[in-house]
Amino acid sequence: KRHLRIRLPKSTVFMNNYLSIGVDALVTHNFHKARESPFYLFSSRIINKLIYFSYGTKDVLERQCQDLNSKLELYMDDKKIQLPNIESVVILNIPFWGAGVKPWTLGSGHKDFNITQDFADKKLEVFCIFSSFHIAQMQVGISEPHRIGQAKHIRIEITDSVPLQIDGEPWEQHPASLCISHHQQVSVLKLSDD
Numbered sequence: 565k566r567h568l569r570i571r572l573p574k575s576t577v578f579m580n581n582y583l584s585i586g587v588d589a590l591v592t593h594n595f596h597k598a599r600e601s602p603f604y605l606f607s608s609r610i611i612n613k614l615i616y617f618s619y620g621t622k623d624v625l626e627r628q629c630q631d632l633n634s635k636l637e638l639y640m641d642d643k644k645i646q647l648p649n650i651e652s653v654v655i656l657n658i659p660f661w662g663a664g665v666k667p668w669t670l671g672s673g674h675k676d677f678n679i680t681q682d683f684a685d686k687k688l689e690v691f692c693i694f695s696s697f698h699i700a701q702m703q704v705g706i707s708e709p710h711r712i713g714q715a716k717h718i719r720i721e722i723t724d725s726v727p728l729q730i731d732g733e734p735w736e737q738h739p740a741s742l743c744i745s746h747h748q749q750v751s752v753l754k755l756s757d758d
Contacts, residue, residue: 581658583731584728585632585722586726587699589728633649637720648710654692655744659681668689692710
């Protein structure tokens with residue numbers, strides 16, 4: 565890709581658990597900037613949660629990631645996906661997201677969605693979020709995500725600057741093409757469901 569007639573370098577970044585673009589990455593990015601500030605004097609779990617909560621609550625009113633669907637194009641296994649009016653896209657490689665939410669089994673909509681999440685199937689799951697208030701509703705179990713589907717290869721064309729995070733490391737991503745696919749697999753221990 566070129567930006568201002570300058571060829572931008574390609575880079576490879578590895579994702580272990582999730583990648584998100586939009587409102588959840590914005591809240592994480594704002595929190596990250598606050599913690600790096602020289603005025604950040606308190607470092608306790610309660611203070612951190614309050615600061616994080618304040619950024620999430622602030623975005624309920626400001627809606628900085630409104631119309632995210634007009635700033636990116638999503639392709640899953642080379643098929644372009646029409647996105648609704650959203651504020652976040654999340655790509656998962658694990659069954660949990662956002663402090664323990666299980667997006668593939670949350671609510672009753674997953675019964676109509678013929679996909680089972682399995683971190684060993686070498687597929688990535690994609691879902692969307694409508695707002696930071698929607699995230700709060702999901703965390704208390706009164707709403708469910710807008711499930712898009714699974715894919716082995718995901719490409720996202722970003723046409724404007726957007727907040728992005730990979731495994732909790734946030735930054736502002738300028739126009740780019742993101743290609744996401746399975747790279748490697750490691751053995752993990754899992755408790756039985758018994």
